[in-house]
Amino acid sequence: MWNTFIVDPMINALLVFYDLLGNNFILALTFFTILVRLLTLPLNIRQQRSMLQTQEIQPQIQAIQKKYKDNPQKMQEEFQKIGYNPADSLTGCLPTLIQFPILIGLYRAIIISLGSTPQSLFELVPRVYSFIDLQKLVPIDNTFAWLNLSQPDPYFILPVLVAGSMFIQQKLMSPPTQKNKSGQDENPAAAMTQSMQYTMPLMFGFFSLQFPSGLSIYFILANLIGIAQGWYTRNIMAKERAEREAAKPVITTSPNGTGSSKAAKSTNKQSGNGSGQSKNRKRRSAKR
Amino acid sequence: MGKLHRPYSRPFVLFALAAVALLLTACGSRISTGSFAGLSTDGQKVYLANGPEVLAYDPETQQVNWTFPAEPNSAVLFYAAPNNEDGQVVFGNYGQAGGFLSPRVTVSIYALEDTDSGTPPSLWTNTTAATDKIVAPALQEGDKVFMGTADNHIFALDRTNGTKLWDYKIGHAVWGQPAYRDGVVYVASMDWSMYALDAETGELVWTTPLNGALASRPVLNGQLLYVTSFDGSVHALDIETGAEQWSAAANDAIWGAPALGEDGRLYFGDIAGDIHAVNAETGESIWDVDTAGVIQAAPILANNMIYVASQTTSDATTGSLTAYSATDGEQVWTITTPVPLWTTPVVLGNSVVVALQGSDALLIGYDLESGSELWRYVPPATS
Numbered sequence: 249m250w251n252t253f254i255v256d257p258m259i260n261a262l263l264v265f266y267d268l269l270g271n272n273f274i275l276a277l278t279f280f281t282i283l284v285r286l287l288t289l290p291l292n293i294r295q296q297r298s299m300l301q302t303q304e305i306q307p308q309i310q311a312i313q314k315k316y317k318d319n320p321q322k323m324q325e326e327f328q329k330i331g332y333n334p335a336d337s338l339t340g341c342l343p344t345l346i347q348f349p350i351l352i353g354l355y356r357a358i359i360i361s362l363g364s365t366p367q368s369l370f371e372l373v374p375r376v377y378s379f380i381d382l383q384k385l386v387p388i389d390n391t392f393a394w395l396n397l398s399q400p401d402p403y404f405i406l407p408v409l410v411a412g413s414m415f416i417q418q419k420l421m422s423p424p425t426q427k428n429k430s431g432q433d434e435n436p437a438a439a440m441t442q443s444m445q446y447t448m449p450l451m452f453g454f455f456s457l458q459f460p461s462g463l464s465i466y467f468i469l470a471n472l473i474g475i476a477q478g479w480y481t482r483n484i485m486a487k488e489r490a491e492r493e494a495a496k497p498v499i500t501t502s503p504n505g506t507g508s509s510k511a512a513k514s515t516n517k518q519s520g521n522g523s524g525q526s527k528n529r530k531r532r533s534a535k536r
Numbered sequence: 537m538g539k540l541h542r543p544y545s546r547p548f549v550l551f552a553l554a555a556v557a558l559l560l561t562a563c564g565s566r567i568s569t570g571s572f573a574g575l576s577t578d579g580q581k582v583y584l585a586n587g588p589e590v591l592a593y594d595p596e597t598q599q600v601n602w603t604f605p606a607e608p609n610s611a612v613l614f615y616a617a618p619n620n621e622d623g624q625v626v627f628g629n630y631g632q633a634g635g636f637l638s639p640r641v642t643v644s645i646y647a648l649e650d651t652d653s654g655t656p657p658s659l660w661t662n663t664t665a666a667t668d669k670i671v672a673p674a675l676q677e678g679d680k681v682f683m684g685t686a687d688n689h690i691f692a693l694d695r696t697n698g699t700k701l702w703d704y705k706i707g708h709a710v711w712g713q714p715a716y717r718d719g720v721v722y723v724a725s726m727d728w729s730m731y732a733l734d735a736e737t738g739e740l741v742w743t744t745p746l747n748g749a750l751a752s753r754p755v756l757n758g759q760l761l762y763v764t765s766f767d768g769s770v771h772a773l774d775i776e777t778g779a780e781q782w783s784a785a786a787n788d789a790i791w792g793a794p795a796l797g798e799d800g801r802l803y804f805g806d807i808a809g810d811i812h813a814v815n816a817e818t819g820e821s822i823w824d825v826d827t828a829g830v831i832q833a834a835p836i837l838a839n840n841m842i843y844v845a846s847q848t849t850s851d852a853t854t855g856s857l858t859a860y861s862a863t864d865g866e867q868v869w870t871i872t873t874p875v876p877l878w879t880t881p882v883v884l885g886n887s888v889v890v891a892l893q894g895s896d897a898l899l900i901g902y903d904l905e906s907g908s909e910l911w912r913y914v915p916p917a918t919s
Binding site for chain 2: 364365366367368370383384386387389391396399400401402404407457458
């Protein structure tokens with residue numbers, strides 16, 4: 249089941265790309281990575297937007313949690329008012345969850361495709377679909393620059409690149425932390441995300457010491473695409489936020505005491521009251 | 537209810553992803569390391585490289601003469617058939633990872649003194665000549681050892697101390713034992729090319745590109761060199777120039793080396809299970825036999841019979857050892873083994889010896905004439 253639906257299609261996709269792209273496994277892997285990222289792009293963008301939006305209203309979420317910790321129903325109502333649905337977290341994690349079978353499947357696919365033993369080649373044959381002329385493709389060229397793609401990079405370059413690119417990607421997806429007066433992070437969740445910025449890259453860099461170089465290259469490519477996507481999403485969201493702020497009504501008091509509203513560049517603080525914040529969040533929620 | 541919110545769940549998922557990665561690293565092999573056992577003989581003993589152990593077994597005394605290493609380690613695997621010449625046994629391993637923090641792989645080539653019992657003394661070990669698996673058996677000739685590796689190199693070592701003498705880079709791995717004649721070493725490569733190199737200097741004499749990967753050893757016969765290919769043909773090349781003289785087509789890819797008979801015939805089997813006999817001088821077909829099996833191993837010849845090890849059918853979990861008449865391809869006897877036979881058998885005395893991976897018995901000797909079992913070696917159960 250696992251082989252039929254995950255590993256074998258990946259092996260065959262890699263072989264087809266390898267054939268089409270001049271018997272270059274790195275190009276095949278690059279094309280494969282882009283394809284996978286394109287397929288999961290809508291989910292990824294949704295996840296990133298959702299996460300950044302949630303981070304924006306995190307102070308309000310925490311305030312509500314604190315205020316209504318003994319009244320879950322009221323807490324939910326207040327969450328709804330600010331346009332936050334905790335259940336969304338499951339959907340938000342979907343792209344990450346999708347990476348599980350991709351990661352494991354690709355690990356197997358690379359190992360089997362690049363297998364450099366007679367037995368591994370022999371075992372590859374029944375996995376290959378009949379429309380692929382394997383005889384013309386084997387053996388898969390497992391070299392690229394200084395690398396043997398079926399072995400880890402002996403010069404530590406790929407592990408460093410994996411860690412570095414993953415760090416930048418994580419950085420783009422994480423909110424800045426705010427410290428309170430005692431120097432502690434005000435938002436422990438954001439603080440945890442911050443700590444993940446360092447631990448995840450280090451862990452994956454460490455694992456890359458053991459992974460075949462081909463898989464490390466997949467990580468680097470996926471991270472680079474993730475960086476581009478993160479940068480794009482951030483820019484779009486910043487633009488949208490600016491537009492929202494520009495369209496926000498600002499209450500000013502005339503000398504005769506009557507109020508008038510006009511669009512102005514202002515912060516939530518400048519808008520001056522809770523109902524204004526609530527409206528803005530409802531607008532955000534509706535947009536979402 | 538309010539406990540599940542995104543910033544907490546995301547790190548959790550990422551940690552889980554990292555845990556899976558750790559699992560892959562810890563439990564999955566770094567590279568696909570398993571392979572088919574390597575079997576050879578010096579006419580008295582059989583030598584078997586199978587996973588973490590190399591052993592020498594004497595069927596006459598039914599004793600294991602020695603095993604190597606003394607403390608088998610599942611992290612260091614051996615599958616290249618040991619090569620014994622004048623009491624010196626040479627073989628390489630599949631490499632050993634440098635440790636969790638070191639991505640470097642150390643591949644070792646060993647020369648041991650063949651002994652009748654006890655631990656074979658080490659004559660030399662070379663840990664720098666190769667950087668990837670030794671799949672191909674070594675060839676000891678004169679004062680040199682010739683080897684091909686999975687890191688796309690052919691090299692010569694000093695037979696007395698293991699020092700590398702020369703090295704030649706090729707396009708892909710070498711899985712077949714080199715052949716030697718008159719100062720030239722012939723190597724078939726998975727890069728679809730046949731190479732002839734000066735044995736003294738490693739300089740290229742000629743190279744001939746063919747139409748498919750070459751997984752087996754070349755066979756020399758007079759002015760001709762025969763090599764089988766994944767392109768489904770046996771190619772006969774001129775040993776002086778590498779020019780192709782003829783080729784004989786099979787019905788599928790050919791993995792094992794051809795067997796040259798004293799009767800001037802060349803025998804080979806293909807993956808589709810067909811066995812072919814052709815005229816060794818012209819490549820003209822003499823007879824073909826269609827079997828249901830999958831033939832990966834090379835056929836072997838003895839007493840005007842051809843012995844073919846195979847998987848019984850493409851989806852069978854059993855193997856077959858079948859004897860055919862070299863004259864007309866008629867089946868003389870066949871026996872079924874509990875596991876598919878991927879390793880080329882060897883002939884030792886009056887027996888044909890097969891290696892069985894994943895079976896209780898590791899080696900079985902069958903009578904050449906009748907196919908009846910003469911002996912078997914069952915390794916002691918590990919506790």
